[in-house]
Amino acid sequence: MTDELFQEAQRLAVRKRRNEEKIPREDLEGRYRRSYERLCEDLKEAQGKLRAAYTERIREISGVVAELPYIDFSQDAGKQRLLERCADVRAKYPDLFTKKLLIAVQDTVRELCEGGDDHE
Secondary structure (H helix, E strand, O other): OHHHHHHHHHHHHHHHHHHHHHOOHHHHHOOOHHHHHHHHHHHHHHHHHHHHHHHHHHHHHHHHHHHHHHOOOOOHHHHHHHHHHHHHHHHHOOOHHHHHHHHHHHHHHHHHHOOOHHHO
8 A cells, every 4th residue: 555655646746846847836836837736735644645555564563562572582483473464564554664564574584583783
C-alpha cells in the first residue's frame, strides 16, 4: 500500500511542480485557480495518507524492536522468535518500506550476534 501511496504523492508533486514551472503564477491564481487548488489539496491528502501509513508501520516495527532485549539470541528459539515476529509484520504490511525496515532489524541483530562491537 505504501508503494502505491508513494507513487501517487510523487506523481502529484511532479505535476504541481511542472504546472508552477510552465504556467504563469497569475494564471494559477486566476484562470486555473480551482484546478490548481484541487491539485494542491490532492497532493496534501496523498502526503498525509502516506505519512500515516509510514507511521503505522514504524509503530508496528517498534513493537518488534521493543521485544529484542528479552530474546536470547544464543538459542535457536530466540532467533526463530524474531523471524516469526518479522514475518507477522511482513504479512500484515507487504510493502517495500516495511520489508526494508524489517531486513535492517534482522541484519542488525545478526551482526550484533556475530560480535559486531566495531560499529560505534
